[in-house]
Amino acid sequence: MVAxxxxxxxxxxxxxxxxxxxxxxxxxAPRSFSTSTCRAAGGHENPLGLPRSGTPPNLAARMxxxxxxxxxIPNVSRVVAVSSAKGGVGKSxxxxxxxxxxxxxxxxxxxxxxxxxxxxIPTLLNLEGLEPELDPNNRLVPLxxxxxxxxxxxxxxxxxxxxxxxxxxxxxxMNQLLFEVSWPKLNLLILDLPPGTGDVQLTISQSLELxxxxxxxxxxxxxxxxxxxxxxxFKKVSVPILGxxxxxxxxxxxxxxxxxxxxxxxxxxxKCESMGVKLLGDIPLHPDICADADRGKPTVVxxxxxxxxxxxxxxxxxxxxxxxx
Ligand SMILES: Nc1ncnc2c1ncn2[C@@H]1O[C@H](COP(=O)(O)OP(=O)(O)OP(=O)(O)O)[C@@H](O)[C@H]1O
Numbered sequence: 001m002v003a004x005x006x007x008x009x010x011x012x013x014x015x016x017x018x019x020x021x022x023x024x025x026x027x028x029a030p031r032s033f034s035t036s037t038c039r040a041a042g043g044h045e046n047p048l049g050l051p052r053s054g055t056p057p058n059l060a061a062r063m064x065x066x067x068x069x070x071x072x073i074p075n076v077s078r079v080v081a082v083s084s085a086k087g088g089v090g091k092s093x094x095x096x097x098x099x100x101x102x103x104x105x106x107x108x109x110x111x112x113x114x115x116x117x118x119x120x121i122p123t124l125l126n127l128e129g130l131e132p133e134l135d136p137n138n139r140l141v142p143l144x145x146x147x148x149x150x151x152x153x154x155x156x157x158x159x160x161x162x163x164x165x166x167x168x169x170x171x172x173x174m175n176q177l178l179f180e181v182s183w184p185k186l187n188l189l190i191l192d193l194p195p196g197t198g199d200v201q202l203t204i205s206q207s208l209e210l211x212x213x214x215x216x217x218x219x220x221x222x223x224x225x226x227x228x229x230x231x232x233x234f235k236k237v238s239v240p241i242l243g244x245x246x247x248x249x250x251x252x253x254x255x256x257x258x259x260x261x262x263x264x265x266x267x268x269x270x271k272c273e274s275m276g277v278k279l280l281g282d283i284p285l286h287p288d289i290c291a292d293a294d295r296g297k298p299t300v301v302x303x304x305x306x307x308x309x310x311x312x313x314x315x316x317x318x319x320x321x322x323x324x325x
Contacts, residue, residue, distance in 0.1 A: 070209045073178060076110070076189045078211040078323045080242065081204060085230035086223045087195035090247040091216045092120040093293055094283065094315075095192040098214075100300040101309075101316035103147045107187045107325055110142060110149035114177060114204065115194040116170055117163055119154030126296025131155055139182035146301045151181045167199055174203045187325055197233040205237040211323045212242035214280065219249055219267030227268070231275060242322045243278035244268055245315055251285040278322070281315035284308060 073079060082095035096111060103109040113121035122128045125145035132140045132155050140156075142149040153173065157163055165173065183189065194200050204210070213234045217227035227244065234241055246268035251260045262285060272279040283289070284307075292302040300309045 070207060071179065072209050073181075073183065073189060075183045076186045078187060078325060079189045079191060079208060080211055080319065080323060081191040081193050081201075081213045081239070082216060083193040083201065083213050083230055083234070084195055084216040084223075085197055085226035085233070086217070089195075089216055089218050089223050090283070091195065092124060092192050093289060093298070094214075094216050094245050094247055094312075095190050096121065096124045096293075096298050097300045097309075097312040098316045098319060099148055099188075099190040100146055100298055101313045102188055102190075102320055104300065104304070104313075105316065105320065107320060108185060109188045109190065110151070110183055110186045111190045111192060112177060112181070113150070113152030113154060113192045114174065114200055115192060116153045116165070116173055116200065117194065119152045121150055121152040121192060122154040123296060124293055124298055125150055127155070128296075135182045137182070139180050140176075141182050142184075146298075149183060149186065151177065153177065170199055171203050174200060175207065178204070178208055188320070188323070197230060201233065202237070205234065205239050210239045212240040214242050214319065215244045215277070216247055217244060217268050217271070218247055218263040219261070219265065219269075220263040221267060223263070224267050224271045227271065228275065231277060241277050242319060243280035244272050245280050245283060247283045248285040249282045254287070278318075280318045280322075281311060283311050283315070 082091055082098065084091040092113075092115070099109050099111040111121060111125075113119045122130075125143075125148070127143050127145055127150065130143055132143055132151065135141050140151060142151045143155065144150070153163070191204065193204070213230075215227050215230050215234075217223045231241055231244075246266075248263055249261070249268075250265075251262050252258070253260065268282075269279050271277075286308050288303065288306070289299050289308055292299045295302075299306070300312050303309055
């Protein structure tokens with residue numbers, strides 16, 4: 001019987017050799033036991049798992065609980081996770097437009113697509129089919145689009161081929177994406193998280209010093225219920241909630257100019273008030289936002305002076321202020 005792994009290896013074998021070597025290194029190759037490997041794997045600094053003397057108290061507490069040490073991303077000053085517990089509410093669209101709006105305001109910005117199973121950033125930036133190079137230290141060099149530095153698992157696996165990885169492989173891939181990308185000096189790195197509150201979110205919140213999280217939701221009750229779970233998740237893992245973005249709010253008919261609140265009116269605003277979370281802004285439901293995304297030219301660069309881009313820019317300003325930039 002042919003094992004499923006050999007089928008999923010076919011697209012892998014079609015990759016150019018530097019990328020194959022890179023994926024092989026972080027997914028399959030055995031690693032020598034070292035402090036950094038041990039930390040990245042969530043282990044302790046010595047075989048007994050005891051903190052060394054002189055270890056800071058909060059780090060000692062983390063180590064006792066078996067949590068990895070939180071590390072900064074080299075060259076990156078602030079890291080913000082854009083998250084939604086529910087899929088399809090526009091998280092990637094918001095993440096990319098916020099990143100581009102921040103870059104247009106003179107903030108050195110990058111975007112890291114951490115959605116291993118369904119990366120959207122290569123499409124949103126019209127970078128599909130391009131492959132990142134490796135620097136002399138075997139670190140991935142980010143690609144650039146519209147002045148934005150970008151890295152995504154989508155650059156490393158063939159388009160349209162599913163990633164079939166188990167938890168440990170996902171965790172290893174995440175650690176490489178988080179810590180082995182050769183970012184230039186960045187003021188702000190936006191992380192586009194996958195939907196939900198699972199493995200990837202846990203790995204990120206436990207291994208990374210995050211400046212905070214932005215929660216995306218539509219005004220619909222169903223989405224807001226999941227948004228509440230997302231907020232509770234970040235509170236539990238002690239990541240500050242910078243605020244919520246209400247996406248797909250009012251739709252203004254392009255024919256008659258009438259306003260329709262397709263997913264309800266001000267649901268996110270009320271949720272923010274009840275949970276003591278800041279509402280960072282409101283993005284309307286508009287066909288151009290969708291069409292711009294599909295052609296790989298997000299609204300903030302496609303029509304920077306239009307009202308939709310202005311809405312994104314306003315949210316980006318709030319975000320930049322909230323992380324002290
Ligand atoms: N404000 C908006 N107006 C119109 N279309 C939008 C808007 N926001 C997002 N979309 C569209 O909605 C769809 C889902 O958006 P997106 O992929 O950003 O969601 P997501 O939450 O990242 O999804 P996933 O759960 O798959 O990661 C896309 O087709 C996108 O172009």
